[in-house]
Amino acid sequence: MADDLRYVWEQPEWPNLRYDAVQVGEVVAKARRAQGVVEGKLAVLGFDQQQELAAEAWSQEAMATAAIEGERLDLAAVRSSVARRLGVGDQTGPNAPRNVEGLLDIMDDAVTRCAEPLTHERLHAWQAALFPTGYSGMTKIMVGSYRAHEEPMQIVSGRVGREQVHYEAPPSVRVPTEMDRLLDWFNAEAEFDTLVRAALAHLRFETVHPFKDGNGRVGRVLVDLLLARDSGEVSRLFRTSQRLFERRNDYYAQLEKAQHGSVDVTEWVCWFVEQMQAACEAASRVVDDTLVKARFWLExxxxxxxxxxxxxxxxxxxxxxxxxxxxxxxxxxxxxxxxxxxxxxxxxxxxxxxxxxxxxxxxxxxxxxxxxxxxxxxxxxxxx
Known part of the structure; x- marks a missing residue:
């Protein structure tokens, strides 16, 4: 494979990803301003209104993170489950299937236990919750543990016989070591900004691709955890997965580009933080609509x-x-x-x-x- 097409994990510097701090800092500043606007607007809403917004945002996030993987969930079932968890809205809707409850469980765990260290066991539990039967579709898979003793883990698209390989993850024998490195870095909190950490954590996790299935959803829950460490329960309103779903072609392309070649991932970090900014701006518009509704009923x-x-x-x-x-x-x-x-x-x-x-x-x-x-x-x- 030509040097410019080598996977990032094949580079001697891996996993020490680097980026242009000045360029990234400018993007982060804009995202932080957008985040501050949302938090300022939320301050004038009552607790019940904030919870209602959080419930809808959480429901839409669950729908979006599943949709990125090509899975369609029953919105009514998701909403009723979220409503029961937060104690708001209509809690009488249909029950969600076990795998959907599992997805909501790990999203909730990331927010409510955000201050706790990230461990192998916690990641294993998250992945297992997504596949309560031990099957992904019709295929039996390893759950609750990292992948092992298998053919190369590849991300492919296209019909059978004409597949296009977009990415090949490190061999399974390397996964335990790579995950040790990732967790050491994650828990050390070394980066200058949480949004940058979220961009790097997601990229590093998806690059290692430690599980047989569920890597995308677990990788996006890592982002939820970091945002919750930064903003607490308010982070539920930042619909990052929904933004990534809306820009999924760019999302796939940016991930693929960052996983090839140089360990300089400035472009990826800037792109990801820009999506965070867009998610905050969308949340701001939702809060505006809620304020309009509140003023209308008050009048x-x-x-x-x-x-x-x-x-x-x-x-x-x-x-x-x-x-x-x-x-x-x-x-x-x-x-x-x-x-x-x-x-x-x-x-x-x-x-x-x-x-x-x-x-x-x-x-x-x-x-x-x-x-x-x-x-x-x-x-x-x-x-x-």
Missing amino acids: HSTKPLNERQRKVLNLLLNAGPGEFEGGMSTEKYKKIAATSRATASRELIEMEALGLLEQVGGGRSTRYYVKLPGWVGAFRAWVI
Whole structure:
């Protein structure tokens, strides 16, 4: 293999990865500012509101980290399990399968026990929780231990007979030594910033690829643990796996590039920290929407509304400006509120009269939108 295509673990300097501290420092500063904005906005929310945000973020993170591996989870089951764990929201939904509960277990363990050292046993337990039956799909795999005595561990894509090898991990005989090194480094907390440590920890773990299966999910939980050490429970709101899923082609490409050639991983660290910044900015927008909803209900707290009307208003507020396609019609209200058409029409008109909704159009084209600055204009774009 040509020198410029050698795997990083074949380099004499491995596993001492290096990066340009000045270049990385500039990226970290921007991410930290974005993180600070989120934490500042959260300070004005009550505990219950923060928990509700954390529950939804955790649910979406579980969906995303599984989706990166090509696995689709039942969102309703994930949400109900998370709700029961945090004691918020609707806890009466369907039960999640054992492997999904296992994923939520390790995500929770990373946050609630973030201050504890990372050990081989803890990593083994995380991986085993993902495969409670000892099978990955139809294939029996080693669980609760590192891979051993096997063919080369390769990351491939493409159909059978035309596979493309993207990466080949160190042979299994090297895994115990490599994981000793990784854990020594991880627990020493040597890097100047936690976000940099998260980028390097994820890369180093995925490069060693210590397990037969589950490496991606466990590697992203390492990021969760480090963020929790940095921000505590607030870290649940930073949907890093969701961001990586949204940019998964770049994610794969950046990982593959960093795993070949030089031990200088400046490009990888900068890219990863930039995704953290984007995740913080997305979290900031979610908090903004929550603040808008809170102010709306505070302003209209004395308005006489029934449960149907509150349900529909919350649906529109949760969707956000321009996101409830087509606005609220009488027919939609009838179905959502499980009521008659006459009642739906009357209750929509009542809410308009109370200053909660604004009507656009007339006749069969009548639509109602939450009466908030900037919201009605955004919704009108759907009907133009």
